[in-house]
Amino acid sequence: MKTPNVSPTRLAARAAVALALGLAAVAFAAAAFAQESESSGVKATVKEDATKVGHAVADASRKVGHEVAEKTRPAREKIKEESVKAGHAIRDDSKKAGHAIAHGARKVGSTVHRDAEKTREAVEKKTDEPAPKN
Numbered sequence: 001m002k003t004p005n006v007s008p009t010r011l012a013a014r015a016a017v018a019l020a021l022g023l024a025a026v027a028f029a030a031a032a033f034a035q036e037s038e039s040s041g042v043k044a045t046v047k048e049d050a051t052k053v054g055h056a057v058a059d060a061s062r063k064v065g066h067e068v069a070e071k072t073r074p075a076r077e078k079i080k081e082e083s084v085k086a087g088h089a090i091r092d093d094s095k096k097a098g099h100a101i102a103h104g105a106r107k108v109g110s111t112v113h114r115d116a117e118k119t120r121e122a123v124e125k126k127t128d129e130p131a132p133k134n
Helices: 008-035 040-128
Strands: none
Touching: 008 040
């Protein structure tokens, strides 16, 4: 079923009008019920009328809701695609930063290791030499 080209705001206004009419009909039915509560035929009629109005309001609201959802689908899809792209960009930037940090840590670690080796060798050389006699 093809829906007419109507803005979501206009659809919401239609739903509000349908709801207001339905509530007015229910209020009118309740007033009629209060005035003639003795008659069981009137009770049944009022109940049927209220039921019909309630169903009509529900049907109209559902149709409007579906139309609004259908009209906003392209915007939702666009937002979804942009969010996915942004998420991938953030992930890639985070990977790059992580790799840079890891590289820096490896470089510092190898420098520390190399300096420790030099220190150890220097200490071992000193211990291999005989102690000076005084």
